[in-house]
Amino acid sequence: MAALARETCANHPDRPGTAVCIGCRxxxxxxxxxxxxxxxxxxxxxxxxxxxxxxRSGLVAWTIWGGAVAGLFLAATRLLVWAGVxxxxx
Numbered sequence: 220m221a222a223l224a225r226e227t228c229a230n231h232p233d234r235p236g237t238a239v240c241i242g243c244r245x246x247x248x249x250x251x252x253x254x255x256x257x258x259x260x261x262x263x264x265x266x267x268x269x270x271x272x273x274x275r276s277g278l279v280a281w282t283i284w285g286g287a288v289a290g291l292f293l294a295a296t297r298l299l300v301w302a303g304v305x306x307x308x309x
Contacts, residue, residue, distance in 0.1 A: 229261070240264050 236246030242264025
């Protein structure tokens, strides 16, 4: 932490740096630093990280929806095959 005291914020040169962004490695002041899951981020890297989380959660929802549709399609196919066997066999 002593090394940061000599460096200034990348956004505010008049303020001392208190953290290093894990994304871009810039030194930032207390106002510019945000902790997320115990890790310091600058505003730009935090926005990028949050955007990635939104994409990932959307992908999970799409995967679940796609799985449900595939399951219904499989069930309908089996039903049609079963019905066809009864018609042909009977």
